[in-house]
Amino acid sequence: xxxxxxxxxxxxxxxxxxxxxxxxxxxxxxxxxxxxxxxxxxxxxxxxxxxxxxxxxxxxxxxxxxxxxxxxxxxxxxxxxxxxxxxxxxxxxxxxxxxxxxxxxxxxxxxxxxxxxxxxxxxxxxxxxxxxxxxxxxxxxxxxxxxxxxxxxxxxxxxxxxxxxxxxxxxxxxxxxxxxxxxxxxxxxxxxxxxxxxxxxxxxxxxxxxxxxxxxxxxxxxxxxxxxxxxxxxxxxxxxxxxxxxxxxxxxxxxxxxxxxxxxxxxxxxxxxxxxxxxxxxxxxxxxxxxxxxxxxxxxx
Amino acid sequence: xxxxxxxxxxxxxxxxxxxxxxxxxxxxxxxxxxxxxxxxxxxxxxxxxxxxxxxxxxxxxxxxxxxxxxxxxxxxxxxxxxxxxxxxxxxxxxxxxxxxxxxxxxxxxxxxxxxxxxxxxxxxxxxxxxxxxxxxxxxxxxxxxxxxxxxxxxxxxxxxxxxxxxxxxxxxxxxxxxxxxxxxxxxxxxxxxxxxxxxxxxxxxxxxxxxxxxxxxxxxxxxxxxxxxxxxxxxxxxxxxxxxxxxxxxxxxxxxxxxxxxxxxxxxxxxxxxxxxxxxxxxxxxxxxxxxxxxxxxxxxxxxxxxxxxxxxxxxxxxxxxxx
Numbered sequence: 062x063x064x065x066x067x068x069x070x071x072x073x074x075x076x077x078x079x080x081x082x083x084x085x086x087x088x089x090x091x092x093x094x095x096x097x098x099x100x101x102x103x104x105x106x107x108x109x110x111x112x113x114x115x116x117x118x119x120x121x122x123x124x125x126x127x128x129x130x131x132x133x134x135x136x137x138x139x140x141x142x143x144x145x146x147x148x149x150x151x152x153x154x155x156x157x158x159x160x161x162x163x164x165x166x167x168x169x170x171x172x173x174x175x176x177x178x179x180x181x182x183x184x185x186x187x188x189x190x191x192x193x194x195x196x197x198x199x200x201x202x203x204x205x206x207x208x209x210x211x212x213x214x215x216x217x218x219x220x221x222x223x224x225x226x227x228x229x230x231x232x233x234x235x236x237x238x239x240x241x242x243x244x245x246x247x248x249x250x251x252x253x254x255x256x257x258x259x260x261x262x263x264x265x266x267x268x269x270x271x272x273x274x275x276x277x278x279x280x281x282x283x284x285x286x287x288x289x290x291x292x293x294x295x296x297x298x299x300x301x302x303x304x305x306x307x308x309x310x311x312x313x314x315x316x317x318x319x320x321x322x323x324x325x326x327x328x329x330x331x332x333x334x335x336x337x338x339x340x341x342x343x344x345x346x347x348x349x350x351x352x353x354x355x356x357x358x359x360x361x362x
Numbered sequence: 363x364x365x366x367x368x369x370x371x372x373x374x375x376x377x378x379x380x381x382x383x384x385x386x387x388x389x390x391x392x393x394x395x396x397x398x399x400x401x402x403x404x405x406x407x408x409x410x411x412x413x414x415x416x417x418x419x420x421x422x423x424x425x426x427x428x429x430x431x432x433x434x435x436x437x438x439x440x441x442x443x444x445x446x447x448x449x450x451x452x453x454x455x456x457x458x459x460x461x462x463x464x465x466x467x468x469x470x471x472x473x474x475x476x477x478x479x480x481x482x483x484x485x486x487x488x489x490x491x492x493x494x495x496x497x498x499x500x501x502x503x504x505x506x507x508x509x510x511x512x513x514x515x516x517x518x519x520x521x522x523x524x525x526x527x528x529x530x531x532x533x534x535x536x537x538x539x540x541x542x543x544x545x546x547x548x549x550x551x552x553x554x555x556x557x558x559x560x561x562x563x564x565x566x567x568x569x570x571x572x573x574x575x576x577x578x579x580x581x582x583x584x585x586x587x588x589x590x591x592x593x594x595x596x597x598x599x600x601x602x603x604x605x606x607x608x609x610x611x612x613x614x615x616x617x618x619x620x621x622x623x624x625x626x627x628x629x630x631x632x633x634x635x636x637x638x639x640x641x642x643x644x645x646x647x648x649x650x651x652x653x654x655x656x657x658x659x660x661x662x663x664x665x666x667x668x669x670x671x672x673x674x675x676x677x678x679x680x681x682x683x684x685x686x
Contacts, residue, residue: 197621
């Protein structure tokens, strides 16, 4: 009943917040475009036979010398920009979502357990979290990536690139989830329903995930949104630095890295269009995160 | 006071030991140092002999102790990639990164503190709203995009400023500085702004929040009622009480500045430690990675120690609590 009211209230706030609506529409458009990229995109950027060098460096349609077939122009290889971006956003979103999911599962499990059991386990988890919090996420991700490069042989390296990157990002973002989950769990631990479940002799795993977890979902949802944006940004930054995805399977960050080569020549669209997409995606997710925070935190309103 | 600092010193020592241990584990377990040092034609017997000579068969604790001892004497080993001593490679790069970071921090404070005070005092004004909107964008736009935008605008379109490298530098006792040439300053502007923007938004938001908090407190209301002039009230009474959190963020931001300098240095091809660290990751140059970590941790610890001492110097209440 309360959940229903909350949902209605959230809906009410949503339709009265133009910023949240625009952000949701932008994010939805990019997410749908990325999800259905293989069906929407004009060419397959991974398939060399689907595009031709003769179509290279065509500007977007509103500029002189454009080919109306390629709405936002082509890059130096003759790849349609829209197709590259849709496939790039697909990879960026996949890595972002996967990293966020892993970070959530890991962080929430550790946080719940730390809050539930307390004592030495709690102390160890929180000390690790403190140390990691002192290091900026990008440094942690770079370090984990570097270690993976050292441990894995070169041929497996290339195949597992996406997963190494996902894991590196996930391991640098779990701390937020763990801290929030722990703090919320500590609050719930004093409530009667938890005490009752303990008295009834239910197993700790069941108490943590069936009883406590649904009650700490609100704040976690906010962090999930904000961290999705962080994960996408981290991936883009790593790929831009040349540590992330290679040029033959480009994410948005890799596309921007490639576009940098055209900064000094006139082909502005190769750099700026992927950049615009990345910023639009991240800004809209952040705006949605801010909106959710307001919904779940009435005091800030 | 002395007890407080001693406690902090001991804590710092443990942090450094932990980081040294991490660097040592990297060095010891990620990739085999022997295969890195020898070629394919080295026989197994020779490899074993080398392993014994280098003490890689010794107990773990002995090896770690030797590693730490070497580090304390300034012996950081050799790079896998360039075969040069790591200490020299890093030392060459430290001035570039520190100068960039310091200028970025100064920008973030000089712009961030007044902007934070202003937006706190006039929260509904048009200027404040504009500043707040801009910072929201500043938080969402990634550092490297800000760098590219600055390069495009001031480097490519307007052609006012150089877009890569450090420009002219002057050697001062082994410290390669770009503070003493016009060219060096011109090269420093864009990277420093890029690095400073994110920190600036943090500084501004924190000062704003603190200032609003302080303005609500009883002593400010009392001072207002007593008829203390507004300017004196804002800048002497209120701002002084926001200084402790501001100093905290300078300490915290230092880590951010160092980390994001990796990105900024990459965008502007700034020859600092961050660029070296990136190269070392790309080539799996473990010794350089490890030493970079230790050096960064060292700076971090020193800055935080200074911050702790400043607390005590700035806020008399801490001294009282310490004595009690």
